[in-house]
Amino acid sequence: MTTTSRTVSNLLQRWADERGDSEALRFGDLRLTWAELDERVRRLASALRAEGIGPGDRIAVLDLNHPSCVELSLACARIGAANAVVNFRLAPPEILYVINDARAQLLFVGPEFAAAADGLRDRMDTVRRVLHVGGDADEYEAFLGAHEPDTEPYDAQPDDCFVQLYTSGTTGFPKGAMLTHAGMLAHAANVAADFELTPDDVVQVAMPLFHVGGTSYAFVALAQGARIVMVRMPDPAALLDMIAAEKITHTFWVPALMAAMVAVPDASARDFSSMRAISYGASPMPLPVMRASLELFGPKLHQVYGMTEACGVVTSLGPEDHVDPAVAHRLVSAGTPISGVTIEVRDPATGETLGVDEPGEIWVRTEQLMSGYWQKPEATEAAITEDGWLRSGDGGHIDADGYIYVTDRIKDMIVSGGENVYPAEVERVLAEHPTVGDVAVIGVPDDRWGEVPKACVVAAAGATVDPDELLAYCREHLASFKCPKSVDVLDELPRNPTGKILKKDLRKPFWEGRDRRTV
Template sequence: MTLQPTDVTALLARWASERPDDEALRFGEVRHTWAQLAERVHRVAAALRADGLVPGDRVAVLDLNHPSCLELTLACAQVGAANAVVNFRLAPPEIVYVINDAQARILFVGPEFAGAVEQVRDTLPTVERVVHVGGERDEYETWLAARQPDTTVHPARPDDCFVQLYTSGTTGFPKGAMLTHRGMLAHAANVAEDFELSAADVVQIAMPLFHVGGTSYALLALYGGARLVMLRVPDPAAVLDMIERERITHTFLVPALMAAMAQVPGAADRDCSSLRALSYGASPMPLPVMRACLKLFPGKMHQVYGMTEACGVVSSLGPDDHCDDPAAAHRLVSAGTPIHGVQIEIRDPGTGEPVPTGEPGEIWVRTEQLMAGYWGKPDATASAITPDGWLRTGDGGHRDTDGYIYVTDRIKDMIISGGENIYPAEIERVLAEHPTVADVAVIGVPDERWGEAPKAIVVAAPGQTVDPDTLLAYCRENLASFKCPKSVEVLDELPRNPTGKVLKKDLRTPYWEGRDRTLV
């Protein structure tokens, strides 16, 4: 791709000019050509300006996936504002926090959330207007159609924020990552090059647009001029249907969704031959799920590691490494190698100095993909991004002699037992293989002799009974002795945040009340 724009508005302008009548976006029965999509974005920009939005302002979207969210993101880029896309899975107090933190002046809300917004409307002091999107109360189409297209583009700087996505926040309220023209364009260019995306391709958007795997993937399609097909919700059967029916070439999914897809009746009989890049990430994939998906999508899978703060993907494990070669089997649990345009180093979390190959440390990332910072949180920004442009991810990991990155755990979840660093993910991978275990989390609990010791908290598989002694013996067969859990607890389910991440802080709290633990 020869185009090197400095702001995302140039992408839509290019395809609307070069391929006005080609289909750009499909959502259910909705079909928009590039020219139609551009006209709609220009009308949204005109409506935003008519409502008094000025550069630097925020709007917020609280909705399931809908083309309006992408239109608003592109229109915000055009007028110099930013779209704060709200995680609809948050609890009501957290939703209120995000909207107020963003200081959103207009709130766009889907029909599923209209009632909840009415209940909290008095607690949203910056919101001047609520616009209902879709359903019987739809106002969005009237709001948009009332304005003539405005093609005036605010002269954005590369580091201006136009979309604000909130991190999941396992230890406190979410933080708004300010994603910029420079960052999103760099991410799109880097991923498009590594995943060979072109205008002939068809990109599926199954992940929610509040997630970087949704919005960044939509902008990736825009960058490449690929046709974009969007699902309102990531239903396993619907995802498979769409891949087959629309001849999807590129998609991003999460392991939990892929596990459910593998269980869809007749999944193995679907024609998924059009797929060239099925990217998956955001959480570890248990090896049993991996094996099922390798049968379902042979030669298609790319494991990706990334984060909101870097606009998405920073490393990838390609299809060639998803193989049955015993000599390379260990790579299936790696995050692959850095994508084009990304540097990754392993640093000592205390000193910030690089550690030798193979030694554990904190994963640091440097790339033009990085966010401008956390909205309204300069101290948190300074803690996350070094003066010379490195993002401290907070993830523990190491790099092997072949350059592959292994993500072990969040630094704060690391267990220090008798002077040994233990990463719970290593233990969790082993326990996930046991037939009686459906879900597992390993935490550090106080130990009089070792300071702290690993404890496994598991959920039994359907129809199975967990025997703690059997699990402990299984661990001793498959792990170094110092890594083996000292105890096992069985729960009905693990506590998770709205994006599905296990809340290990909540699991640790009962054991550490009245005691000191630095890694919380």
């Protein structure tokens, strides 16, 4: 494989040559053919160069979903720079941290975030210019339109970073994962192979572009020449209606969105016949929502497990395993590795490979891996071994059939009386109880056992939680050492801007003045 074929620099050229008049991207009223998209990216590359952006430099985007973010990533690929996409759900101090950490020189801002950017402007260390994208104050179209299309792409290497996405930061500041030409193209090829994506397909991009479920999924479509239909924000009813209107074949959603979709009035009256693959992931899928989704969409669900550091998906549980009652236990698994990915479970302390059903840390090896964390060599060294394995930080095991079960983050594992308790296993049981709307299980100190499980629950709409009833329910479904010893009923669970529960905040009051490695 040549260097050119392993870089994104000329990704659009093939499709512009082969199918230039075919539609490449649709966003609201905007329609772009492959030839038009290619020209826009080339003009944008020239515009960035004119602003002094060159190899190794960073720009940043702070916006809801908009084609400009994808165009900027492609333009950065052409000139050797990288696009740091900012999580728009972050609080202003966190947004400032990401922009400064990336050392972004240009900031592209959507209308909803213009005021926030103005308020932070004098504290941006390296930003030389802020450009508004969309709305009445749009500067983006004039910015790219003022330049002739670039004709000399930078001679990028496969391991060069062109997209920088930030991790969730559940235990501290987010880290910039440097996603490379080779990694993103490997991910695109692997996902396309397993999900049978072709140039004739239509991919719905509904998840935020600051997440691999948005940007990496868009690049899966771009690499295969499939048409993209992008939405600014996911509206459950609108997304369902779009499937028939645009003949969507592939999409990626998160479980919370699917829970809202199955509750849409007359959802089953829609036409979903064009859909071939509905991928879901990024958070645990409650079994009731999964059952309702199967009833609504039919056997088209693919549960996926992945991570920013691997450009996205690394495992998949296919439609057959969702509907075969003989293997119903696999519904709580993450499936098997996708093409091009090897997974092992290792002892987190020694790195020793573990056997069937032995719990440990999930390690991943694939060409999809990031090159490292931006300007954080120690964190990179801790995450990626010398022989190329990514330590995911997730606990789990692999069964005799090769299915991977992701139990919990290693740091969230509860060690009670010498037994390992994975909160996710307990949470799955509690989530099945009709009075529970949301749940997190944490370890709290215990003089006899060291620590024991505690359930923190939010009542389902219209329901009242009886702690004693929940504890009895757990004793019916779990080994005694896994059962929570207490239940706290809360109004809501603390979450970070991407929706992940902040268990460290739940644990903190109980461990004040005590030593716990994972707090």
